[in-house]
Amino acid sequence: MGFARVKEILDQGIANWQSSPPNDNPADLSGHGPTFSWSMKPDLLAAVGHGARLIQPEVIGNGKGSQANLIIDLRTGLRGPGSRMPKGGPYIPESQVKEIEDWINAGCPD
Numbered sequence: 326m327g328f329a330r331v332k333e334i335l336d337q338g339i340a341n342w343q344s345s346p347p348n349d350n351p352a353d354l355s356g357h358g359p360t361f362s363w364s365m366k367p368d369l370l371a372a373v374g375h376g377a378r379l380i381q382p383e384v385i386g387n388g389k390g391s392q393a394n395l396i397i398d399l400r401t402g403l404r405g406p407g408s409r410m411p412k413g414g415p416y417i418p419e420s421q422v423k424e425i426e427d428w429i430n431a432g433c434p435d
């Protein structure tokens with residue numbers, strides 16, 4: 326699995342969130358900060374949301390994918406259950422979060 330699938334999962338997560346009233350449509354992701362993006366792989370690898378690096382370099386390719394801020398955030402919430410993303414749900418299914426975790430453990434291949 327490559328980056329295109331990761332992007333698809335995250336884009337679909339936003340699309341599902343936006344189509345669930347009363348959520349914003351379009352979602353306003355600007356509050357996360359200026360480098361919050363997964364348009365291309367380098368964007369995602371550099372992305373920061375509210376001060377937290379989404380994928381810390383030290384968790385890539387060494388079995389620590391479950392410790393990536395992105396994975397914790399999507400699975401349970403980085404700052405407690407109320408902070409699980411996308412904010413308030415609907416959330417990304419566990420099977421898809423696991424796909425992203427596996428991709429990080431595989432070294433974030435293209």
Ligand code: HEM
Binds near residue numbers: 338352353354
């Ligand atoms: C380190 C990772 C992240 C942190 C710390 C974080 C934090 C936050 C916080 C504090 C808010 C509420 C304040 C605001 O609107 O800015 C928020 C909103 C939101 N976040 Fe995140 N977030 C993270 C990653 C993500 C990811 C990966 C997604 C999507 C898959 C996401 C989707 C959203 C959405 C849809 C909203 C609501 C936007 C709106 O109100 O229009 N966030 N996030």
